[in-house]
Amino acid sequence: MFKAKVIIKRRPSILDPQGVAVEKGAFHLGLTNIKDTRIGKFIEFTVDTSDKIAAEKEVTEYCSKLLANPIMEDFEFTLESMK
């Protein structure tokens, strides 16, 4: 069994309007040093197999077909063995 942690980010060339909006809020709160906010996703799940290669394949398919938008997002993940 593995614990998978996935980070999904918009490609750097793609605008992040949600990040821009929330950063404006920060500015109005007086947090004027915050810059370049980019909002992505953090996804955790378990993979119920003892074969690490199979787990990596399954996680890659899950990310590329369901979790990330391949047109504008990149993903990276880590797999950690669970007792």
Next chain:
Amino acid sequence: MFKAKVIIKRRPSILDPQGVAVEKGAFHLGLTNIKDTRIGKFIEFTVDTSDKIAAEKEVTEYCSKLLANPIMEDFEFTLESMK
């Protein structure tokens, strides 16, 4: 200047309907080993100050007032010095 990386997760006791939905999609794709999907946020930004204590204070305020929902989410962050 610091690079901040924030992870926001729902509290474990709070249901994650988006995670449940996307996991059903995985099951229908044949990815039957994927379990307990939880979807959170990953947020990156820079903090334009050289004072680490001030940066930590600013990031904590940004997270607790704007980025995370204090009723149902927890946040954690790392700060990394940038050249």
